Amino acid sequence: MNQSVTDGSANTSMVSVIYVLYLLALISGVTAVIGVIMAYVYKDDAPEWLRTHYELQIRTFWFGLVVGAIGVALSWVLIGVPILIALAVWWIIRCVKGLRYAGERAPYPNHRGWGL
Template identity: 45%
Template sequence: MTTDNTTAPTPAAATSDGMCKAVYLLYLAGLFTGITALIGVVIAYLNRNDAPEWLRSHYQFQIRTFWMGLLFLAVGSLLSMVIIGFLVLLFWAVWLVIRVIKGWKALAQQQAHPNPTGWMF
């Protein structure tokens, strides 16, 4: 008789995990559509309180990514009248892709996000 000490994710955790993945995908789609990022942050706000602790860090990271990204977009848009704004917008796009990839990687390993309150990556 062998015992397996690993715990399989519960159906609720799998659903939350799937919703968390959906938010990351919606953020990437937001690079092209915009509105999907708003849908993603709403999903993150709705799911963060019911999620296991390790997923809460991802939802917190996603919510902060949305609001910080919105700040970068506002500053970039205002500064686009002078050329530097386009560089800010380019930085925002690269910043967003890197944050989504790093978040997705930690999520795939079923680990809490290592720095959900950080500004960079």
């Protein structure tokens, strides 16, 4: 499902903005909240290939929130620090790959999975 889509009417700018907001969330977490709200708003009207990006962004936010909370809670026993580092790496990889696929006007493969 990694075919490029040439639907000229599909606007990838919002999905790209959300990926950038997610990357900025590593510095200021509030931008991720703005991004997930935008993903929910734009998801329903998007073509199917673009919807894969919005769904990935929504899943990324919620998984990141849960794992981030676990990491913070476990930081006092030091196991939380590697969890938070791994979460940040996972977050960055998903966003960078998403930006690449959006730039190619291609769906995000395996957007319902939790992996990279």
